[in-house]
Amino acid sequence: MEYNTQRSPLRLSEYGRNVQQMVDALPAIADREKRTAQAEAIINVMLRLQPKIKELEDYQRKLWDHLHVMADYSLEVDSPYPPPSREEIERVPEPVPYGIHAQQSGHYGAIIMDMIAAVAGEPEGAEREQMVMACANQMKRAYLKWNKNSVDDEVIARDLEQYSGGRLKLPEGVSLNMAMVASAEGRRPSAAPRPNGTRKRRTKRKR
Known part of the structure; x- marks a missing residue:
């Protein structure tokens, strides 16, 4: 093996x-x-x-x-x-100025590039970390609309770091929101499997 x-x-x-x-x-x-x-x-x-x-x-x-x-x-x-x-x-690219999209990737679009620039300008902290995750989820959703095949979170993390001029980084090993991915692919996310193959019981109506 x-x-x-x-x-x-x-x-x-x-x-x-x-x-x-x-x-x-x-x-x-x-x-x-x-x-x-x-x-x-x-x-x-x-x-x-x-x-x-x-x-x-x-x-x-x-x-x-x-x-x-x-x-x-x-x-x-x-x-x-x-x-x-x-x-x-x-080489690490120059920071992307807010509102300027000369280096933007076509499948992400101007709105997401604006979002990246805005989040990069926020002070570090828990709130900014949440904004980074939200931004990465939007990037993955846009990527999957552009390319229906799957995309590794590593690709999104690399693009996020590149287009933020190295200022935004995803934590190592993080998994992006699968519900967001399923929405981009036009399907519902799969429900979590029940232990031991048990099925959900139906509640009988009282007469």
Whole structure:
């Protein structure tokens, strides 16, 4: 049995474990031309997994950048774009000024970007923590309206930190509101199972 601690790091969770394993196997291909062809095949798989990325400007370059990130910036292939540097990808962005959305992600929209900027300006404390959770739930709901597939909470946490300029962070291991997610998918959240498979008894009406 393979435990999670024994697996290679999942650097971009939105593409899943299988794609990460395909990327990890690239350096073992000795022939550069064959390695490049396999990288192009992985790009096509990534596009099928995240078709909405085609709505973004220069989406092909973004896919190649993601591939280099998953390869820990050590991939040697004939890419159609210059490989990104670790510093370029991982640098903390400048804080997002209130009301300015030049860096906003299309699937979140201006209202949520305003919300992020407003919460980031609040003083630290329990009230701000509640506002952060509410903001993250709204982000997950908007993401699922944009992409009907599931989304890991890690993706929302990363986007929240990015668009707040590093000022807002979700606590590690937190689970976002499943009722909010179910609402975005147009269904009711499942009721909690009863112990030992017991069923709820119906109350008989008195005559």
